Amino acid sequence: MPVLVLMIVLEDLYEIDERPDIFPTRICHPGDVKPVTIQPVSDRSLLLSLGDEISFDAHLAVVRLTQCLQGVRGILNLHPAYTSVLVDFDPRLRSHAQVEALVRERMASHADQLPPEPRRFEIPVHYGGENGPDLGDVARHTGLTERRVVELHAAAEYLVYFVGFATCFPYLGGLPPELATPRLAAPRKYVPEGSVAIGAEQAGIYPLASPGGWRLIGRTHLKLFDPSESPPPLLRMGDRVRFVPVREAQP
């Protein structure tokens, strides 16, 4: 991958402090099943919830649920998130009770299914300047230098908890806690495509230009989603991501 070449550049520039992999590849054993509560949230959907604690365990359970409900007849859409999966169905064809029974049956029959091996991506980022107009604010808020913010941001490994919001937005866990910065009081009307952002304790990348309230610290030229092509998008639930600073001017 071309990004590997950029890693060498990075090493001259920054001293990487190696962090332990906080998202072990696999800690959940087949058969481990977290209790799921199922609640109707509209006349055409059920919310499957694994509690209100964001954790790697809950993430694996969400991955498993999403996997085992994929392509099931009568289910229209699945919306995975940190600790829950929303299931949309056609209420003309299925009742809440039928969909709940279907979900429980699939969970039981797929209890041994392992989550897919995580895929690893390196995302080249142009930090600061017009690519990252909020880098200075993040530095001020965190009491770090801009250079240190970039070092810390690029040294961490991130987990794609899920992809959602508006079109393939990856919700990344693993932001070094020192970098947590509150969202903007008033969201921007326009965030350029590829913006790399911090929203409180979360990290993310805007796949398309859109409104947004997260702090923009850089930008990648990698295309996360092309509306003229069919999914899957570049980043998917369960993938691991590292950011790699690049020095060249904007592409």
Next chain:
Amino acid sequence: MSRIHVLAPGFLTTVQDLGRFGYAHFGISASGAADPLALRAGNLLVGNAENAPALEMTLTGGEFAFEGTAVISLTGSDFASSIPLWQPVEIRNGETLTCGPARSGARCYLSIRGGLDVPLMMGSASVHVMTGVGGRPLRRGDVLPIGDRAVRRPRKPALGAPAHRGMACLRTTAGPQARWFGDELYTGGYRVREESNRMGIRLEGPALPSPGGHMITEGVPLGAVQAPPDGQPIVLFVEHQTTGGYPKPANVISADFWRLGQLRPRDEIRFERITMEGALALLRDQEEWLYSL
């Protein structure tokens, strides 16, 4: 093959079917007709399958020239056109259909016997306006081929078609955080704000108090009523985000989705709470009406 030439697109005209399902886990919501009842009825009237791609016009309609003959229907709101609503109408070669500003409601559907022959993206012809998935709004000079996918004969005019009046009552069932809220949503009326679009219908009126609960971003369904920090509710609409972090006191029922599609800025609405059984019974009644077409 017959074709439609777009002489004027109107304010916002897009190709829509009933939506693109199976991609919410990538953050892509279904999109689809804002008034699905009018789209389905329009398609049934001209003898199409109810999911055939048709044109959705918003607030001001367009002008369309037909190359070749066609059987069409206009359903939804009255857009001041010369042909009657809610019935199949034969169009001669070279004839032009002109639609004007909406006299009531917000959306009118032009269904064509055989459907529009447009490419599908991820299994649907629906344009997701905000992201560009499925294409873009129509422009002057666009040409749309008419397909040959009719499945039965055109039907008689529809009786008892739903009519949008100025004040809509939106029936709701409890949302996932309903317990965090009191009766605030149901005590006063709300007004539709200008910033409303296919992503969300923004309302102004009695502010919902900020509930104390701890909210983690979760999946959100169509019609969810969100309470953002300023307390002014937002109803998630066809191009809604797939996940969200605001608490949701209520969810508009499926049988009232068509009403959401006919709301225009400054319309007054109010919410009413009903049971899940009530919501499903209303949906069955609505389906009965469709099957009578």
